[in-house]
Every structure is written in structure tokens, then in C-alpha cells.
Amino acid sequence: MPIDLPAGSPPARVAFYNDPKVRSIAYQVALCAVVGILVYGAARNAIDNLERAHIASGFGFWNHTAGFDISQTLIGFDSAASSYGRAFWVGLLNTLLVAGLGIVFASILGFIIGIARLSKNWLVAKTAAGYVETIRNIPLLLQLLFWYNAVLKALPAIRDSLVIPGGIYLNNRGLFIPAPVFKSGFGFVLIALAAGIAGAIAFYVWARKRQERTGLQAPVFSTALALMIGLPLAVLALAGFPLGFEFPAAGRFNINGGIEVLPEFAALLFGLSIYTAAFIAEVVRAGITAVSRGQTEAAYSLGLRARPTLRLIVVPQAMRVIIPPLTSQYLNLTKNSTLAVAIGYPDLVQVFTGTVLNQTGQAVEVVAITMAVYLTLSLATSLLMNIYNSRIALVER
Amino acid sequence: MTMSEGDLAVAEIKFVRGATIAPRPAPAAMTGAFGWLRANLLSTPFNIVLTVLIALLLAWVIPELLKFLFIDAVWTGSDRDACREVVQHREIGACWPFVWERWSYFVYGSYPIPQRWRVDVFFVMLAIGVVWMLWLESPRRDLGSVYFFVVLPISSFILLTGWSAAGLSPVDTSLWGGILVTIVVASVGIVCSLPIGILLALGRRSRMPAVRLFSVIFIEFVRGVPLVTVLFMASVMLPLFVPEQYSPDKLVRALVGIALFASAYMAEVVRAGLQAIPKGQFEGAMAVGLGYWQMMRLIILPQALKITIPNIVNTYIGLFKDTTLVFIVGIFDFLQTVEVSRIDPKWATPVTSTTGYAVAAIFYWIFCYAMSRYARATEARLAKADRR
Incomplete structure (x- = not known):
């Protein structure tokens, strides 16, 4: 037998602590409080412990002299002067x-x-x-x-x-x-390499556009290879091999x-x-x-x-x-x-x-x-x- | 009957064969060992070249390996002289007496010798738990999980660290070492990472913004940095964050670091499983009136975890390999005990290092390979269940 609800009756009332919205906010506040207390406690302890050990804090050490050697350095590093x-x-x-x-x-x-x-x-x-x-x-x-x-x-x-x-x-x-030793004139080879790469990209873009327009394919791979490797090699030969080895x-x-x-x-x-x-x-x-x-x-x-x-x-x-x-x-x-x-x-x-x-x-x-x-x-x-x-x-x- | 006579008459005109001929055997070149060779090794010129190259490579590597491990190996001796070419006047392979002598150190580290039975008991208890959990036909697997996740951790803790009231003298964790530490670190990681990972994964999919935010920050942060730096943090920063008198010992630092690290990875694995569950399952669960935790516990997680078991095991394999990194905090796991032993002057020979590393490699390989076989078998079993 169906239950007849009177039309326009107010929505069922639930206790406020059973309201999902209230609960969700309460949970989140509790979580934030717990995390906050943990972080605060950790920071407090860290400060105390550091003070007790007389350790400086802050990033001031960044510019202090290092005073140790590093076995492999890609940029200049001097143990006596570098920071x-x-x-x-x-x-x-x-x-x-x-x-x-x-x-x-x-x-x-x-x-x-x-x-x-x-x-x-x-x-x-x-x-x-x-x-x-x-x-x-x-x-x-x-x-x-x-x-x-x-x-x-x-x-x-x-x-x-x-x-x-x-x-x-x-x-x-x-x-x-x-170790390769670059003599004067090697710069031209680098310029040629850069030009080759740029040319290869330009050719790829052009070939792609043309293929979309006409359906004709172009030998992209071999052309790019010739531009990127052949061109610098040719310049290297023309410049008289400005490259030696130590x-x-x-x-x-x-x-x-x-x-x-x-x-x-x-x-x-x-x-x-x-x-x-x-x-x-x-x-x-x-x-x-x-x-x-x-x-x-x-x-x-x-x-x-x-x-x-x-x-x-x-x-x-x-x-x-x-x-x-x-x-x-x-x-x-x-x-x-x-x-x-x-x-x-x-x-x-x-x-x-x-x-x-x-x-x-x-x-x-x-x-x-x-x-x-x-x-x-x-x-x-x-x-x-x-x-x-x-x-x-x-x-x- | 005229009809059948007519049929007979047709049958007698012999331009169509009445019976099928027996099939001829396939050409000899296509069957048997030769056919297999041709199809699988020598199908094209390129394949022939590859086959020859690989065969040459294997013919070089495998005999060298066998020679080192068995044929030229030294099996008995009491110090380095047994394994030195200058003394023995022959080619020397692996130096096994070094391993025999150091084996107890590899297993127990510096754990006091009279107390080592406790470690053995721990290994046996752990083995029982693992078999109980993994063997599908074992009786009362529900009790098994209680044993594995509750009884085992507590009793192992009491057994290994000691409890004076029960007559077990305390053993400081700085004395632990070897396979014991490797197994302890791996087990704690395995036992902790799954529940924490599940909570983090649920948090990341939660509708509460604060919960989601903290979960995402934790997961992404830990997954974004190397384990070495997490361990560095556990090693040098954890002691700063707690009051001086509660400064955790080294093993606990390593355990915290490894457990947090593994949990973040586990969270992502579980999340992938949760995402694979169709929306209808959530809606169905809510429609029958289940609350959030009931829905997760009874409907969603059983399905999500089932499909993620292979990935969970893969995370465990990574975790097991990562236990070797605990040397950062200064404790001696199995690999570090090998590392320390191999530079012992008593056994200093050119082959000692390689022998030690070979033992370590075999140990880790067996464990990891067994786990990956288990993952694959599970995957196959689950695939069977899904097939209609």
C-alpha cells in the first residue's frame, strides 16, 4: 500500500551532525588541525635541536668557501676560492x-x-x-x-x-x-651544422604541407640526413679540416x-x-x-x-x-x-x-x-x- | 530401382576420384627439428646472421660463467691462499670458502651468536605466514591474514628486539644485519605500504578538497624525489623533528623512509585499480544504503585490489630491490655485509669481490623472480575468471 505524503511537506529533518556537508567540513578541519599540529611540533623541535647543536640556519652558507675538491668538474671549480x-x-x-x-x-x-x-x-x-x-x-x-x-x-x-x-x-x-682540438675556422662547421638542422626542419615542414595539398611525397629522411651531416662535412673539408686530436x-x-x-x-x-x-x-x-x-x-x-x-x-x-x-x-x-x-x-x-x-x-x-x-x-x-x-x-x- | 542404377552408372564414369587420398607427409624440410630450425632460426639471411652472432655471444658468455662458478671454483680452504692464483698455480674461479665462512654474517649480521635461534624462529614464522597467505588452498585464510598482519609483526618485534620479562635479552638494532635486516625492512615496507597506500589513494579520490590536497601533495612529493634523498631526510632530518630524548634509532629511520616511499607508489597503483571500477558499482552500493566505508570495504576495494594484485606485487619487487639503499642511514643489510666482507684482508684476492657479488645477485634474483612469477600466475588466474 503506497504511503501518501502530504504535498508540500518540509524536507525530512536530520540531526545536524548527520548532515554530510557538516561532517565533511568537520573532518577536513580536524585533518588540517592534525597536520598543522604535526608541522608546528616538528618545526618547534627542529628549531630547539638546531639551537642546542649551535647550527646556523638560513641559506647564508651558499656563498661560503667550499674548501674541498671535486674529482670531475664541467665548469671551473677551485677548492680554495669556490663557494x-x-x-x-x-x-x-x-x-x-x-x-x-x-x-x-x-x-x-x-x-x-x-x-x-x-x-x-x-x-x-x-x-x-x-x-x-x-x-x-x-x-x-x-x-x-x-x-x-x-x-x-x-x-x-x-x-x-x-x-x-x-x-x-x-x-x-x-x-x-x-680530446678533439678545434682550430680556427671550426666555427664555420658549427654554422653549417646549425644551418643544416634549420634547413632539414624547413624541408620537413614544406614536404608535409605539399603532401597534404597534393599527395606527393618527398624524400624527407635522406634530404634531412644530407643537410645535417653532409653539409657540415663538406664545410669541414672546404675549410681544410680545422680539427685535431690531443x-x-x-x-x-x-x-x-x-x-x-x-x-x-x-x-x-x-x-x-x-x-x-x-x-x-x-x-x-x-x-x-x-x-x-x-x-x-x-x-x-x-x-x-x-x-x-x-x-x-x-x-x-x-x-x-x-x-x-x-x-x-x-x-x-x-x-x-x-x-x-x-x-x-x-x-x-x-x-x-x-x-x-x-x-x-x-x-x-x-x-x-x-x-x-x-x-x-x-x-x-x-x-x-x-x-x-x-x-x-x-x-x- | 532405376534411380540408384542411374547413380551407379554415374559413379562408374571415373573422372572424379571416389575416395580421398591419404595426406602426404609434409616436406622433411618443414617438419621436425630441421623444420623448426628453419622456421625459427634461419628464415632469412638477416636472421641467419643474427642467429650466428647470438650463438657466438652465448658460446662465449655461458662457458665463462660456468667456468667461474663451478669448474674453476675453489670449494674448500681456510683463508685467501686457497683462492690465489700465485699460490695455487691454476686459474681460479669463484672463492666459495669465503662465502661458507662469512655466511652466518651474511644472514645475521652482528646479532649475538647465542641469540641467533631467535632470528631462525622469525624466519620460520615469516615463511609460515607467507605460505598461508599465498597458497590458495590453505585452510582458514582469514585466520592467516590475522596472523600475518597482527600476530606476526608483534611477536617478531618482541622476539627480535628482546623482552626481559619473557627471558629474551634485549638486542640493539645496531647489531642486526645481513639477510635479517633485508627481510625486516622489506616486510615492514610490504605490510605498511598497502594500508597507507589504500588510504592515500582513497584520499586522492575523495570529494573533500583538504583531504585530496594533502594526499596529492604527499604522493607527488614522495614520487618526485629519489629514494636516496628520502632516506637522507629520514636519516638527518627525522632526528631534528622529534624531541631529543625520542630520537629514533637508525633502523627505525630507514623503516620510516622506506615505508613512506613505498606507500606513495602503492597509492598510485591502488588508484589505478579504483579508477577501473565502473561507476555503477559505486552507485549500486550507495543505492542499497551502504555508507562510505562499508561501500569501500565490501564492494569497491575487493574488486579494485583484485585487478591490481599483479601491480602490487611489482611494487613489492621494486621495494625489495630498494632495501639495498638503507646503507645511506648506516645499517648493514645483506648487500652491505657482502660489501664489508669482500674487503676483509683475510680473504683479499682478485676473485673475492666477484664471488660476493655473485652470491648477492643470486639471492636477490631468486626472490624477485619468484615474486614476478607469482604476479604473472595471479594475472593468468584472474584472466581465466574474467573469460566467459
Whole structure:
């Protein structure tokens, strides 16, 4: 029997503490209060503890003289005169150097192995799978220690350096390679390179517009290659090869000249590239298998050959799946480069959060600066990724 | 009958075969071992080149590995002389006596020798808990989860740190080490990160702006910085934030750092699972009058966690590998005990480091690989359930 509600009756009254809105506000106020008390208490304790230990606070230490040496510096650094701030920049540049090179090598290796895992060749596929399963399941720190202590540090001493043809020396102090020396006139080559890159981009834009208008295709890849590599080489030849090499010279206790690659740097680069490549391989494999077989079949039935099918149909769709996790692997590599602290490569954490923190004792400021650097990198990357994602996301209806 | 006679007459005109011929065997080149080789290894010139190159690579790596680990390895001895080429006058592979002698240090660290049975009991209790939780046919799995999440942590804590009233002498955590620390750090991370991660994930999807804001800030902050800096923070900043008399010991700092770090990653994994639950499930739960926590506990989380199990296990694998980073706060996990032992002058030989690292690699590999197999098996089992 239906219940008749009198028309126009007031809404059912509930106790105010059962009103969802009131409850929600109460919960949030309580949460804010708890977090506030925790933060206040922590800050209070920190101030007390710092005062008791007579540790200065604030960022005044930034301009104080550092007074320690750094084994690898990309910008000038003098232990007697340079400041802690300078040490920060040296460390940051070292981090970016190893991360940048690591990303390049890990990508190359990772794409090769990811594609190899999908190969129809049984031996190739199984070897690639074995690589991924072995490397992924061993901690990165262990791999770094292995490369550094068991491989690079076990190389012969300077006197018995391994000599690789081309003036390259390898010993337990590092890898010594010839350094390029730019003579006058090399500037023209750089100008040619810049012009080549600009020309290649312009040609790509023009070719694309023309294809949209007329359907005619232009050989973009070979033209771009000719512009970017051929042009600088031609200018190099015309200018009479203004490029020489300074070869490392082996002495009894030391090797002079050339570029010295520290064993710490080499071990870190090796370890990071090999480890991250295993993860990139999985990302690539997942991306390629995510493109359904029907896409390839449809392309074939339209009359496309295998290569254009791959280039125009499979790869663009696979990239949509690959790029977001690939970026997060790049970020992981950058964050993992902090393990440099375990083998003594002077990266940001080793120089700044290690040495500078120990010398100044200003834990809060130093750790906060370090975290801010990595946080900025991460947030900037995820911002770019969100923009990219919203541009390429599938538009469905 | 005329009809059948007519049919017969047609059948006698023999331009169509009456019976099918037995199929001929496939060409020898396409079947058997040879056919398999041709299809899988030698299909095109490029493939032949690849096969040869990879075969050469494997023929170089695998024998070298076997030679180092078994054939040239030294199995007995009492000090470095057993593993030195100059003394033994032969090629030397892995130096196993070094591992035999140091094994108890690798397992227990500096835990007092008369008390080491307590660590063994802990390992056994943990193994029982893990099997109870993971083996699907085991009896009373509800009791198992109570055991794993309540009984085990409390009893292990009492057992390992000591309780004078029960006759267990206290053992300072600075003496803990080796596999014990690795397992403790990993277990605490595993046990803490799931509930905290679930709360953070729910907070991130909450309708209350303040709750959402704090969750997002925490998750993004922790995921944006490297674990090394989180541990640095736990190591040098945590003691500053608490009153001096409560300054946490080193192991607790590491545990806090690892647990917070793993929780943030777990939160994102759980959030992905929550997002995969159709809106109708939420609406249905609300329509039958369930409150928020009832809805989550009875309807949403069981479904969301089920589909995220493989990803949760993958996070655990990462966590297990990340336990090696606790050296930052100065405690000796398994890898650090290897690191310390390999530079011991008593065993200083060219092969000691590699032997130590090989042992560590095998240990971590077995654990991580077992976990990833479990994740894959679960994935397959769940996929079966979804198939109609």
C-alpha cells in the first residue's frame, strides 16, 4: 500500500551532525588541525635541536668557501676560492651529464632489446627475454658496485694500461681518450651544422604541407640526413679540416692530456644504461603488442608494403602507448643516478647532500634544496607529459 | 530401382576420384627439428646472421660463467691462499670458502651468536605466514591474514628486539644485519605500504578538497624525489623533528623512509585499480544504503585490489630491490655485509669481490623472480575468471 505524503511537506529533518556537508567540513578541519599540529611540533623541535647543536640556519652558507675538491668538474671549480653554491652547480651538471648520456644509451639498448623480444628468431627472442629477466631482478646498487669494484677497479694499474688502437688507454684510474682540438675556422662547421638542422626542419615542414595539398611525397629522411651531416662535412673539408686530436700520453705514474673518463662515471653510466634498458625494453614490447594485428592487416589490404606499414601505421600508434611510461623510465634513471653516492661519482647528492651537508651541518636547507631540484625535474616532466597526452589521446566520439 | 542404377552408372564414369587420398607427409624440410630450425632460426639471411652472432655471444658468455662458478671454483680452504692464483698455480674461479665462512654474517649480521635461534624462529614464522597467505588452498585464510598482519609483526618485534620479562635479552638494532635486516625492512615496507597506500589513494579520490590536497601533495612529493634523498631526510632530518630524548634509532629511520616511499607508489597503483571500477558499482552500493566505508570495504576495494594484485606485487619487487639503499642511514643489510666482507684482508684476492657479488645477485634474483612469477600466475588466474 503506497504511503501518501502530504504535498508540500518540509524536507525530512536530520540531526545536524548527520548532515554530510557538516561532517565533511568537520573532518577536513580536524585533518588540517592534525597536520598543522604535526608541522608546528616538528618545526618547534627542529628549531630547539638546531639551537642546542649551535647550527646556523638560513641559506647564508651558499656563498661560503667550499674548501674541498671535486674529482670531475664541467665548469671551473677551485677548492680554495669556490663557494658551496658553485659546488651545487658542479654537482647538478654532473648529474645531468650522466643522466643525459644514460638516457641516450638506455633508449638505444632498450629499443633494440624490446624489438628483439618480439623477433620471430627463437634464439634472439629468448636471449632478449633472458637479459630482461636477469637485469630487472637484480638491484641496481648491486650492479653498480659490481661494475665499479669487480670490473673497473680490477683493471690493470696505469703502468700496465690496456692500450686500444686509436690512442685510447684503459686502466683502473679510468678511460683516457683523445680530446678533439678545434682550430680556427671550426666555427664555420658549427654554422653549417646549425644551418643544416634549420634547413632539414624547413624541408620537413614544406614536404608535409605539399603532401597534404597534393599527395606527393618527398624524400624527407635522406634530404634531412644530407643537410645535417653532409653539409657540415663538406664545410669541414672546404675549410681544410680545422680539427685535431690531443692524444693522451702515458707516463710512469700518470697519463697526461686527452679526456679522462672517471671509472666512477663509467660504472654509473654502464649500470644505469643496462638496468634502465631492461625496463625500456618491456615498455617498447608492450607498446608494439598493443597495436592490434588488424591495423597491420588493414594496411596490407590497402596495398602498403611492410616498411611503410611499420612507419605510418604501427610505430605512430605504438608510440602513443610507449611515450608516457618511457618518460617515467627516464625520470627513474635520473632519480637512480643518485646512487652515485655509493661509488663516489660527484653527482648532486654526493657533492651537495653528502660533502656540503657534512661540512655545514645544515641538514634542513641542504636536503630541501636537493629535493627541490629533483621535484622540479619530475613535475616539469609530468607537466609536459600531460600536455603531450592530451594532444595525442584517442578522441572517441 | 532405376534411380540408384542411374547413380551407379554415374559413379562408374571415373573422372572424379571416389575416395580421398591419404595426406602426404609434409616436406622433411618443414617438419621436425630441421623444420623448426628453419622456421625459427634461419628464415632469412638477416636472421641467419643474427642467429650466428647470438650463438657466438652465448658460446662465449655461458662457458665463462660456468667456468667461474663451478669448474674453476675453489670449494674448500681456510683463508685467501686457497683462492690465489700465485699460490695455487691454476686459474681460479669463484672463492666459495669465503662465502661458507662469512655466511652466518651474511644472514645475521652482528646479532649475538647465542641469540641467533631467535632470528631462525622469525624466519620460520615469516615463511609460515607467507605460505598461508599465498597458497590458495590453505585452510582458514582469514585466520592467516590475522596472523600475518597482527600476530606476526608483534611477536617478531618482541622476539627480535628482546623482552626481559619473557627471558629474551634485549638486542640493539645496531647489531642486526645481513639477510635479517633485508627481510625486516622489506616486510615492514610490504605490510605498511598497502594500508597507507589504500588510504592515500582513497584520499586522492575523495570529494573533500583538504583531504585530496594533502594526499596529492604527499604522493607527488614522495614520487618526485629519489629514494636516496628520502632516506637522507629520514636519516638527518627525522632526528631534528622529534624531541631529543625520542630520537629514533637508525633502523627505525630507514623503516620510516622506506615505508613512506613505498606507500606513495602503492597509492598510485591502488588508484589505478579504483579508477577501473565502473561507476555503477559505486552507485549500486550507495543505492542499497551502504555508507562510505562499508561501500569501500565490501564492494569497491575487493574488486579494485583484485585487478591490481599483479601491480602490487611489482611494487613489492621494486621495494625489495630498494632495501639495498638503507646503507645511506648506516645499517648493514645483506648487500652491505657482502660489501664489508669482500674487503676483509683475510680473504683479499682478485676473485673475492666477484664471488660476493655473485652470491648477492643470486639471492636477490631468486626472490624477485619468484615474486614476478607469482604476479604473472595471479594475472593468468584472474584472466581465466574474467573469460566467459
